[in-house]
Each structure stands twice: as structure tokens, then as C-alpha cells.
Amino acid sequence: MSQSWFELIQQALGLLFSLDKDLWSIIWVSFGVSLAALLITLLPSMLLGFVLAFKQFPGRHFVLNLVQTLQSIPTVVIGLLVYLLLTRMGPLGDLRWLFTQQGMILGQMLICAPVLIAMSQAAFTSADRRAWETALTLGASLPRAILMVSGELRGPLLLAVIAAFSRIVTEVGCSMMVGGNIEYVTRNIPTAIALETSKGDFAQAIALGLVLLFLAIIMNFALGNLRGKNQVRSH
Amino acid sequence: MFYTKHILGAALTATLLSIAPVQAEEVIKLATTTSTENSGLLKELLPTFEAHSGYKVQVIATGTGKALALGRQGDVDLVMTHAPAAEAKFVEEGFGSEPRGIMENDFVILGPKNDPANIKGSTSAEEAFGKIAAAGVPFISRGDDSGTHKKELKIWQAANVKPEFKGYTSVGQGMGKTLLMTNELQGYTLTDRGTYIAYKGKLDLDIDFEGGATLANPYQVILINAAKHPNLNHKGAKALSDWLISAEGQKMISEFKVQGEQLFKATYRQ
Numbered sequence: 001m002s003q004s005w006f007e008l009i010q011q012a013l014g015l016l017f018s019l020d021k022d023l024w025s026i027i028w029v030s031f032g033v034s035l036a037a038l039l040i041t042l043l044p045s046m047l048l049g050f051v052l053a054f055k056q057f058p059g060r061h062f063v064l065n066l067v068q069t070l071q072s073i074p075t076v077v078i079g080l081l082v083y084l085l086l087t088r089m090g091p092l093g094d095l096r097w098l099f100t101q102q103g104m105i106l107g108q109m110l111i112c113a114p115v116l117i118a119m120s121q122a123a124f125t126s127a128d129r130r131a132w133e134t135a136l137t138l139g140a141s142l143p144r145a146i147l148m149v150s151g152e153l154r155g156p157l158l159l160a161v162i163a164a165f166s167r168i169v170t171e172v173g174c175s176m177m178v179g180g181n182i183e184y185v186t187r188n189i190p191t192a193i194a195l196e197t198s199k200g201d202f203a204q205a206i207a208l209g210l211v212l213l214f215l216a217i218i219m220n221f222a223l224g225n226l227r228g229k230n231q232v233r234s235h
Numbered sequence: 236m237f238y239t240k241h242i243l244g245a246a247l248t249a250t251l252l253s254i255a256p257v258q259a260e261e262v263i264k265l266a267t268t269t270s271t272e273n274s275g276l277l278k279e280l281l282p283t284f285e286a287h288s289g290y291k292v293q294v295i296a297t298g299t300g301k302a303l304a305l306g307r308q309g310d311v312d313l314v315m316t317h318a319p320a321a322e323a324k325f326v327e328e329g330f331g332s333e334p335r336g337i338m339e340n341d342f343v344i345l346g347p348k349n350d351p352a353n354i355k356g357s358t359s360a361e362e363a364f365g366k367i368a369a370a371g372v373p374f375i376s377r378g379d380d381s382g383t384h385k386k387e388l389k390i391w392q393a394a395n396v397k398p399e400f401k402g403y404t405s406v407g408q409g410m411g412k413t414l415l416m417t418n419e420l421q422g423y424t425l426t427d428r429g430t431y432i433a434y435k436g437k438l439d440l441d442i443d444f445e446g447g448a449t450l451a452n453p454y455q456v457i458l459i460n461a462a463k464h465p466n467l468n469h470k471g472a473k474a475l476s477d478w479l480i481s482a483e484g485q486k487m488i489s490e491f492k493v494q495g496e497q498l499f500k501a502t503y504r505q
Contacts (some may be wrong), residue, residue, distance in 0.1 A: 081452075087419060088418075088419055088439075098419050099416060099419060099420060110383075117353055138413075180406050180408070180416050181377060181406050181407045181408060182404050182405065182406050183404075183405035183407070185404075187407065192407075195379060195407035195408075198297055198298065198301050198379060199298065199300050199379060199380040199407075200300055200301050200303075200304030200380075201302075201380075
């Protein structure tokens, strides 16, 4: 190492606090893309989780198993799938979405949907069905009743959202393959860290790593709090 | 969550332990550029050297910038790169020693078959770059501090163009990946001929400009200064460097062909 650790961290903090344009563009891309993917996927996934928990239908077990399997697929495999869909020769080649933010969002949607579905299904399964049935008997509309149950399950559902978001905001495989790490366009925190490290420029990599670390700490605290509350509530 | 971490940790430890430690004596760590690796040259040369010398060569293929950084930090035993200015600095600062020019190939400008920026027939690489910038068509830059990227930046400078025009796309990836992206985006890029030939079958692109002194691409092999990093395999590194400039090594470099085309010209002069 030609620089000491201390110097590198100093430089990294300098970059963060001097509002270095390149650095903040990367952070902006990361959060923009991942939040978009999360928001688009959120409602349909939670509804599917709800249906899987509350309704019996043929093939329900199959869907459940599929979703749980998909949760653990490596992101590079999803990246490969989306790449093959979007490449010029691929079935969606005419969209010209490869190496764009749209393509990245599509990939991240596929990564976070299984997490959202599986975790919200687990949350809804733990719900008190009597409240649900009472609400319906008292004449609440279906959406209202669903909202009421979801309100009861605020904690575990938020857990699902945080888990899904942290999975996509930190993944590098799919973003690199589908986004292509284009400066100011598809370069996000994980792909930028991979690049800066390969260039031997550690200051920016550390600055970006600090952002992710900070995010992870906040999320972990939030999760810890939620877990604590849930345990109290279930006794 | 808590348990998975433990299981993962245990699994990781088991994996690490199960990899039999190779004796440090026999391994030579060579940092080189993606172009020598992607073209298949090293796969052709190294087995012969290994059979002769009994050493095992481990190749770390990255951009020139990273390769030299690895040399600076003493993470490798020698480097093989192609960025003359950066290499001169590397030797001047006392990190590298005994630089030897072993071979050269050349760069070419690839672009779509219909040549939208009309660079065919340009008189120089600088002129071709100027036309690409003026046309505003995509130009895909490696943007990873590699030898190729440094060369590209030099050409922009010589052409008096700031690489910030609409269509300039900096991707921060290796050569092979950059070619595939150029193909997808149907833009222009600067590549070494070796990687282009290796990827030719996968690309819907043509060489739209080649030739001229600007696009020559010399490779050097440089040892790491023993005074800076005494604990490296200097003996092995020297043996590999010596073999690369030997009659046999030079002959193999010149005879190496991909899809019937010669990629590198051996250039070591006694």
C-alpha cells in the first residue's frame, strides 16, 4: 500500500463531505434505481403474499416453493437471464433496454420480488384470521380488510421491505451485467466499488463502502427495533 | 440468520483449508493486462515455460493501472503491461526494475458496419476521433485506467477534443466486456487487435480505422525491485522474464495465431 489506512479514510470522508460530484452521482443512481425497483414491485408482491397466505388454490404449494427457491438464486443468474432477454438478438431486444437504468430496474425487480412475496406471505400467515373474518362480516370492503390486516402486521411487513431493499441496493452481479457500469448513467455503489478497486483507487471505494455500511447500520437498527417490538407483541 | 452465519463461516473455513497450499517457492505471480489474457497468448506460452523451469505461473489479469498497483504493493512477482508512460514512472520511482520490451501489437478503431461517423479513409486516428465526437454517435470507453484507456485519452488530447461529448460512454470494464457493449450499443471503441480477433465471431462491427504510429502498442515485462519487496519470488520472475526474451519465447510469440491471424510481433532486441 502506498498510502496508510488513515490517509485513505481521511480522503474518503473528504470526498463524501466535499459533495464530490462523481461520488454523489453514483449514490444517486444506486438509490434511484433500487427505490424504483422496490416501489414498482411492492404492491403486487405483497398482494401475492397475501393471497398465498389466505387463499387455497391449486398449485399454491408449487408457487410457494418456487418463490422460496427464487429467493436464494445468485443475482448473477438473474443478471444473465435479463441480459439474454434484453440483448439485441433477445426477445426484448427492440426495447433497447440493455445498459440502461430501465434494464437495471427490471433486473432488481426480479431479485427483490421473491423476497417480498415470501416474507410477506410468512407475515400474513402469522396474522390473526379472526380479525380478518370479523372485518368482512361487519361489511368492510375487501381492500379495507386487507389494509386493516396489513396495519396489524406493520412490523413484519416493514421487515420484508427492508430485507428486499438491502438485497438489491448491495447486489453487484446483475447491475454489472445488465447496467454495464456506465459513468453517470448506470454506475451504482456496488459496481463503482468493484471498478475503483480494480483501478487501485481505494479512497472512493472506501467512501462508497462507508455509505453502504452506514445504510446497513441504519437498517439493522430498524430491524432490531422491529424484532423487539414483535416479540413483545406476540406474548 | 444467526445460524446461517455460523454455518457459512464454517463452510468457508473448510473450503479454505481444503485447498492444498502450493509451495511458495514454485509459484510465480504475474500481473498482466486483460488483452494478453483474453487473446489466449499466455495459455499458449506459459505451459512451455512451466515444463522447462518447473515453476507454476499464476496469472492475475486486470488493467495496466491495477497491474502496476499490484507491483507497487508487492502483491505480484512481475508485471507485463502496455502503457509506456506509466511503466517509465513505475521504474523511475524504484518499484520496477529491468524493463524489457518483448512484443507489440496494434490498436484499431472498431465501429458499426455502416460507419455512421464516416471515419473510413481518415488520415489519422486523431482525425477519426474528431469525426466520432462531431457526429455525436456513441463512443464506448473502457474508463478503467488500463493501457488501452490511457492510449484512448492521449488520442482525445491530441485531437483537441474533451471526452465529454454526447455519446461518450465510460464503462469501467475489461476489453472483452467493452467490445460486447460496443456491439450492443452499435457505437465506436478503441481496442487492441488481439482481443478484437478473439471476439470477432461475436461482433457485428468492422475495423473502421487502423494503422499509423499513434496506434502502435508495445508490451513490456518488468521485474519488481528486490530492495522494495525482498520477500517475493525474484528468482522465478527473472526466469520467466529471461525465457520471454529467449529465442524460443520470442519465436512462440511471433508464431501465436488466433483464427489464422498473427497477433503479436516479437520485438526484443539484444
